[in-house]
Amino acid sequence: MPNHNPASPVWLFDLDNTLHDASHAIFPAISANMNTYIARVLGDGGTPASQAVVDAARLGYWKRYGATLLGMIRHHGVSAADFLHMTHDLGALDKLVRAEKGLGTLLRRLPGRKILLTNAPTRYSTDVMRHLGLSRHFAHHVAIEHMHVHRQLRPKPSSLMLRRLLRKHGVAARRCILVEDTLANLKSASRLGLRTVWVTQYLRMSDPIGKAPLPRTLKRPGYVDVKVKSVRQLPARLHRLR
Helix, strand or coil, X not given: CCCCCCCCCEEEECCECCCECCCCCHHHHHHHHHHHHHHHHHCCCCCCCCHHHHHHHHHHXXXXXXXXXXXXXXXXXXXXXXXXXXXXXXXXXXXXXXXXXXXXXXXXXXXXXXXXXXXXXXXXXXXXXHHHCCHHHCCEEECHHHCEECCEECCXXXXXXXXXXXXXXXXXXXXXXXXXXXXXXXXHHHHCCCEEEEECCCCCECCCCCCCECCCCCCCCCCCCEEECCHHHHHHHHHHCC
């Protein structure tokens, strides 16, 4: 990895629906796996829980904790490793991964260090990055298994996790730029002083169970510094992130 100018930015890139179109096939497959898993856990030992019960749990825990997984751990004692393994068991990714061309060229053009920061598990995110051919452009790969603070799992949008990440890499918040599709994660980062980029082109629904459609107009919130349709627009917007 080349030496970087200490004054250059440090980019924190999300993976799903930021660097590739997870909404196309991957998210539906993960969602189906998650429904099956949660239905079994919330069932009576023989009969799985109904879809209505599963949807209520997924949505409720997502709203309360920022991630359905955290609610399943806290209220049902599930193993995070087991949950992540089962929900991300997608088989061959060849026909599932869909992304724009030219992402490697984009990443080379952006000044500064790049860190992959994803709430997805390591095995899945490593496989997707391999398919995208982008791994070599990232100095570090931070997956959900690395997001523990005080022995508690703290995925995005946890400010505790973000603070710890900044300390570990010895970088001030003002030098970091978070590139994300999820507004809650951008809002948390902005509060800590990070600059924020909202990527919108792959967004389909505004809740994790696929029931709430997006508003017709995606207005840029005040905590988002730059809104782009595609990450390929980042070089042209650099001046607004300095």
